[in-house]
Amino acid sequence: MTIKVKRHARKKGFTLIELMIVVVILGLLATIIMPRILNRPEQARRMKAKIDIRNIESALALFKTDTGRFPTTSEGLEALVSDPGVKGYNRDAYLDKVPADPWGNRYIYICPGVASKDYDLESYGKDGEDGGTEDNADIESWNLEA
Numbered sequence: 001m002t003i004k005v006k007r008h009a010r011k012k013g014f015t016l017i018e019l020m021i022v023v024v025i026l027g028l029l030a031t032i033i034m035p036r037i038l039n040r041p042e043q044a045r046r047m048k049a050k051i052d053i054r055n056i057e058s059a060l061a062l063f064k065t066d067t068g069r070f071p072t073t074s075e076g077l078e079a080l081v082s083d084p085g086v087k088g089y090n091r092d093a094y095l096d097k098v099p100a101d102p103w104g105n106r107y108i109y110i111c112p113g114v115a116s117k118d119y120d121l122e123s124y125g126k127d128g129e130d131g132g133t134e135d136n137a138d139i140e141s142w143n144l145e146a
Contacts, residue, residue: 045102052102052107073111121140
């Protein structure tokens with residue numbers, strides 16, 4: 001007579017201890033990293049505005065290459081989206097839409113520029129008003145860091 005012993009196959013998966021260790025590690029990481037991320041939204045908005053300005057500047061350069069000039073102040077940045085009736089305008093080359101700045105305001109465009117030769121392009125920043133310091137400081141195309 002033989003006695004058959006059933007062997008239980010070891011089930012693959014995580015033990016409760018392993019899961020608890022992972023949860024504790026994730027909790028520690030969250031308490032260290034989250035305050036750093038949450039305290040920087042204004043810095044992220046300012047960086048987004050700088051990137052938008054650079055993209056608009058590229059579109060303006062293409063517009064000038066095609067038409068021989070920058071859009072006038074009265075044509076504004078809308079000339080990068082819809083044909084202002086200028087010879088050489090390339091309907092598909094510039095912008096899909098004119099972006100708003102990260103605070104929901106329009107970018108300010110003046111051509112010819114006051115602060116620079118060709119044009120001025122800026123966001124008034126968080127406060128939406130000309131001037132300001134720190135988070136309220138304007139973001140200007142002629143003062144962007146390289």
